Amino acid sequence: MLLAVLCAACGGDDTSSSAGGDADAFPDSNGCDPASPEDHTGDTADVEVDFGASAGNQNVYTPACVKIKAGQKLVYKGNFVAHYLTGGTASKDGETPDGSSPIPKTESGTEVTVAFPAAGTFPYYCQQHGTLGMKGAVFAE
Numbered sequence: 001m002l003l004a005v006l007c008a009a010c011g012g013d014d015t016s017s018s019a020g021g022d023a024d025a026f027p028d029s030n031g032c033d034p035a036s037p038e039d040h041t042g043d044t045a046d047v048e049v050d051f052g053a054s055a056g057n058q059n060v061y062t063p064a065c066v067k068i069k070a071g072q073k074l075v076y077k078g079n080f081v082a083h084y085l086t087g088g089t090a091s092k093d094g095e096t097p098d099g100s101s102p103i104p105k106t107e108s109g110t111e112v113t114v115a116f117p118a119a120g121t122f123p124y125y126c127q128q129h130g131t132l133g134m135k136g137a138v139f140a141e
């Protein structure tokens with residue numbers, strides 16, 4: 001396990017971090033740092049993950065890295081025809097779908113609600129742009 005983040009404020013001459021995000025730092029969670037996902041454990045409504053108009057039509061999920069409690073639901077919103085939602089991991093070297101993911105392969109429509117009944121780490125990506133960094137992870141606790 002990498003715990004380098006603990007020293008984020010130490011020293012001034014280490015400039016190894018990259019502006020585009022450290023895509024390969026956490027391969028099991030698609031680059032999402034388990035220590036700092038966007039915390040939605042207190043939400044009463046379903047958590048929205050947008051990849052459409054309100055995300056500026058960029059190839060990103062907003063938010064990409066989210067923490068929820070088991071039993072909460074996520075609503076993915078965007079154009080699935082252009083961005084196949086897929087459970088699994090992606091890196092610049094390729095994509096690895098996970099058929100056991102609660103996140104269903106979704107290739108049509110503009111909205112899908114996904115339930116996360118159990119705790120765990122659930123990475124996901126866009127089949128068309130996963131290798132380009134369109135990916136994220138759900139941390140259910």
Ligand SMILES: [Cu+2]
Pocket residue numbers: 059082083084126127128129130134
């Ligand atoms: Cu995409």
